[in-house]
Amino acid sequence: MTEDALTGPAAQGLRAAPTTTAPGASTLLRLLRDGRPRTRSELAGATGLARSTVTQRVDALLASGLIGPAGEAVSTxxxxxxxxxxxxxxxxxxxxxxxxTHARLALTDMAAEVLAEERADLDIALGPEHVLDWVVERGRALLAHAGRDVSELLGLGIGLPGPVQHSTGRAVNPPIMPGWDGFDVPGYAGERLAVPVLVDNDVNIMAIGEHRTAWPTASHLMFVKVATGIGCGIVSEGRVYRGAQGAAGDMGHIHVPSGEEKPCRCGNTGCLEAVASGAALAEALTAEGVPAHGARDVVELARHGSVPALRALRQAGRDIGEVLAASVNMFNPSVIVIGGALALAGDHLLAGVREVIYQRSLPLATEHLNIVSSAAAESAGVVGAAVMVVEHCLSPDQADRLIAAGAG
Known part of the structure; x- marks a missing residue:
């Protein structure tokens, strides 16, 4: 398995601080992050550290502000x-x-609880400088709105709608992102905010967000985003799986029988995305005399009972199910979550997916399989991006630097 989203990929903007103050305090922090208050004696018992060492590290954590007193335990x-x-x-x-064509920006705490957020229509094709400048500018505004200082900012997490080399944070040949190929996103944004910047494919961060929000105990989960395009984020053993080059989960460009020779934006023909994405459904409906300009229009038509739109969604679900049925047999997930703009249209898409998966997958693989709509819905991406940042910044090496800087 490659490096997962929840531990140290390349990031920019973090200034290394000396780690001479209570090295290893991150061990205690990791224990306390479960939310249960503990005494020094309990921490010493759980870690095997000497009481004097625990006291030193607790003092460093208190000075950093990452922990605080939580009352008194029962006296013995x-x-x-x-x-x-x-x-x-x-x-x-x-x-x-x-x-x-949209952007969602949120400020969260270290439990990924949203404190302030903003949504805007923003075309990714405007280029990296324009889009990232918006993220930085509006991010500062969210901090001010929430009454927080830039010094309290751990980092920035970004999900991009295209292939991303997670170790560098750079997009790789993204089909709908002109000007983004190879652009140093962490460097550009990190220089302006002076914090770590972590970047991943948007579907991967949505998978992280859905896993954290609704299925934290699920070891194997697939999150399928059906919107302008189609992609899949894979969680295996609780971690995002990316494959050798970060391309795992790119199911939108798998050939499907119903695709025939329909051209896809990737350059091939007959891809799932060419027949079942929001853009493909809008195009097909328009050709039928039902005008639609994108996924949002398809959703609105379905919500108003348009028979052609409902029929198109059901067939799109079947096409997606064709690809997922093979994945169920290969990967054997316990949960498949369907999200993205088209999933907001109701149960017709989900019904089509279920119909084909249960028909074509092995009984053993589907015996305990949950196929559900996204619980996190439109918040999945920002929650996942926040989790990505927090888990990186509170990983042992990074946390010790943070604690030492706060205690220094």
Whole structure:
């Protein structure tokens, strides 16, 4: 498995701080992040560290503001001991979910709870400088709106609607993102905010967000985004799986029987995306005399009971199910989540997906399989991007630097 989204990919803007102050305090922080208050004695017992060492590291964590006193434990004789707990609002993260024609930006705490957010129509084809300048400018505005200082910002997480080399944060030959190919997104945004910037494919961050929000105990999950394009984020053993080059989950460009020789924007013909994406359905409906300009129009038509739109959604679900049925047999997930703009149209898309998967997949693979609509819905991307930032910045190496800087 390649490096996952929840641990240290390349990031820009983090200034290395000396780690001489209570090295290893991140070990205690990791324990306390479960939300349960603990005394120094409990921390010493859980880690096997000497009481003096635990005291030193707790003091460093208190100085950094990442933990705080949480009351007193029951006394077993003498003065009741103080308990300590994680303070998720001690730092904040910026999260940007960038689509083909829209942007969603959120400020969250370290538990990925949204504190402030903004959504805008923003064309990714305007280029990286224009889009990233908007993210930085509006990100600063969200910080000010929430009454937070830039010094409290852990980092910025960005999801892009195209293939991303996660280790560098650069898009690779993205078909709908002119000017983005190879652009140093972490460097450009990180220089302006002076914080780590982590970048991933938008479907991967949505998979992280859905996993955190609705299925935290699911070891194997697939998140399918059906919008302007079609993509899949894969969670395996609780971590995002990317494959050798970061291209895992690009199911939109798998050939499907109903695609015949229909051209796809990737240059091939007969791809799933060419027949089942929001753009493809809008084009097909328009050709039938039902005007639609994109996924949002298809959703509106379906919500108003348009028979052609409902029929098109059901068939799109079947086409997506054709590809997922093979994936179910190969990967054997416990959960398949259908999200993205078209999933907001109701149950017709989901019904088509279920119909084909249960028909074509092995009984053992589908015995306990959940096929559901997204619970996080439009928040999945920003929640996932925030989780990506927090898990990176609170990973052992990074957390020790953060704690040392706060205690220094």
């Amino acid at each position: 004789g003498g003065r009741p001991p103080t308990t300590f707990s994680f303070r998720p609002r001690a730092r904040v993260a910026l999260a940007a979910d960038l689509g083909a």
